[in-house]
Amino acid sequence: MQVEITVNGQPRSDDIEPRLLLVHYLREVCGLRAANVGCDTTSCGACTVLLGGESVKSCTVLAAQANGRQVTTAEGLAPEGELHPVQAAFRQEHGLQCGFCTPGMVMAAVGLLSENPHPTEAEVREGLEGNFCRCTGYHNIVRAVLAAASSGNGTATEERTEVGA
Amino acid sequence: MIPAPFDYVAAESTTHALDLLDSFGEDAKLLAGGHSLLPMMKLRLAAPTALIDIGRLTELIGIRADGDELVIGAATPHAAVAASGLVRADAPLLAHSAAQVGDPQIRHRGTIGGSLAHADPAADLPMALVALGGRVDLLSQGGTRSVTADEFFTGFFETSLEPGELIASVRVPRQPGLAWGYQKFVRRANDWAIVGAAAVNGRIALANMGPTPLRARAAEQALAGGASAAEAAELAAEGTEPGEDVHANRDYRRHLARVLTRRALDHLT
Numbered sequence: 001m002q003v004e005i006t007v008n009g010q011p012r013s014d015d016i017e018p019r020l021l022l023v024h025y026l027r028e029v030c031g032l033r034a035a036n037v038g039c040d041t042t043s044c045g046a047c048t049v050l051l052g053g054e055s056v057k058s059c060t061v062l063a064a065q066a067n068g069r070q071v072t073t074a075e076g077l078a079p080e081g082e083l084h085p086v087q088a089a090f091r092q093e094h095g096l097q098c099g100f101c102t103p104g105m106v107m108a109a110v111g112l113l114s115e116n117p118h119p120t121e122a123e124v125r126e127g128l129e130g131n132f133c134r135c136t137g138y139h140n141i142v143r144a145v146l147a148a149a150s151s152g153n154g155t156a157t158e159e160r161t162e163v164g165a
Numbered sequence: 166m167i168p169a170p171f172d173y174v175a176a177e178s179t180t181h182a183l184d185l186l187d188s189f190g191e192d193a194k195l196l197a198g199g200h201s202l203l204p205m206m207k208l209r210l211a212a213p214t215a216l217i218d219i220g221r222l223t224e225l226i227g228i229r230a231d232g233d234e235l236v237i238g239a240a241t242p243h244a245a246v247a248a249s250g251l252v253r254a255d256a257p258l259l260a261h262s263a264a265q266v267g268d269p270q271i272r273h274r275g276t277i278g279g280s281l282a283h284a285d286p287a288a289d290l291p292m293a294l295v296a297l298g299g300r301v302d303l304l305s306q307g308g309t310r311s312v313t314a315d316e317f318f319t320g321f322f323e324t325s326l327e328p329g330e331l332i333a334s335v336r337v338p339r340q341p342g343l344a345w346g347y348q349k350f351v352r353r354a355n356d357w358a359i360v361g362a363a364a365v366n367g368r369i370a371l372a373n374m375g376p377t378p379l380r381a382r383a384a385e386q387a388l389a390g391g392a393s394a395a396e397a398a399e400l401a402a403e404g405t406e407p408g409e410d411v412h413a414n415r416d417y418r419r420h421l422a423r424v425l426t427r428r429a430l431d432h433l434t
């Protein structure tokens with residue numbers, strides 16, 4: 001089937017199998033390797049990307065479900081050679097060790113800050129509950145997200161889909 | 166893990182989705198957020214020949230008041246239910262329940278109708294719907310019918326949905342200001358309940374105490390007869406035959422049902 005997906009601001013048109021998962025579409029069709037396949041069971045969050053501005057686990061979304069929508073990966077957060085404020089805060093606060101969880105953690109944090117630009121520490125911890133880090137014990141990650149929030153420009157600028165009342 | 170091959174069609178309307186259900190037949194599945202179905206397909210526990218995507222049908226998304234009920238479109242994601250001012254005011258137990266599902270990413274995708282159709286007895290929303298005495302509106306080529314929560318869940322991952330039917334919306338009574346309690350015992354954050362208990366308006370529902378979400382009817386009757394929360398909670402596991410797994414054997418689950426019911430009744434908010 002043909003899908004039209006805007007990936008990191010670039011409109012694309014690709015012929016894919018309906019069963020292709022979004023994470024494999026991003027990694028293998030688009031060549032974007034930031035989103036990692038970790039647990040592959042919607043648990044670890046390493047594959048987190050933004051779909052229509054909302055954080056999702058791309059191992060549990062079909063590329064077909066992203067047809068006509070915008071997807072943002074860690075590669076698309078900032079222009080080449082620059083860092084998004086959340087990425088800069090992760091570097092500043094040393095919010096990583098091995099780095100495997102980092103792209104998903106950063107995307108979950110960007111999604112969180114777009115919904116809640118000034119979270120408390122507890123809200124950051126709850127907001128990242130869908131992302132596992134097996135190295136750092138989370139303290140520096142939480143510090144990084146709080147630092148990005150206090151810098152005041154950690155928010156995503158994409159369209160968001162509002163539903164409900 | 167890759168699902169088995171299938172045909173994919175994005176439905177253009179619920180009418181179109183019902184046509185597709187009829188033409189594809191019983192091996193087709195409806196897809197909304199896919200957060201119950203896709204994991205099953207990746208594990209090859211499910212291998213539908215076709216997916217009919219209803220996840221972006223605006224007629225199935227949204228929350229509104231209808232007289233003394235709230236009507237929630239079946240494809241409304243958990244995050245929207247949890248954040249809705251209307252749900253938080255008029256059915257706070259439901260908003261709380263939706264906020265307990267998985268994690269933020271899962272709540273952005275998973276939908277209320279999908280969770281109910283999946284009918285996991287350990288899940289949050291089936292228990293909440295039973296506690297609230299809600300119902301689901303089912304749509305088919307033959308028309309619509311409304312099924313109460315007590316009748317909807319018929320067995321382990323089984324519902325009264327017929328072939329060719331879809332859940333259009335979920336209805337819960339508007340109960341602003343009514344006290345409610347919600348307890349969920351888990352070993353890991355974000356997990357399904359080992360046992361859950363939800364109480365509101367004299368009704369008590371239990372999660373993972375049998376093949377479906379259950380009413381703790383003996384405890385409800387005791388409460389109605391004037392028993393204290395502690396006395397009623399002692400009866401919470403009456404008549405249940407919970408399963409056993411690595412987390413809990415039958416006696417422990419019954420113990421949890423009594424303790425969690427007591428806590429739900431003690432901490433009505």
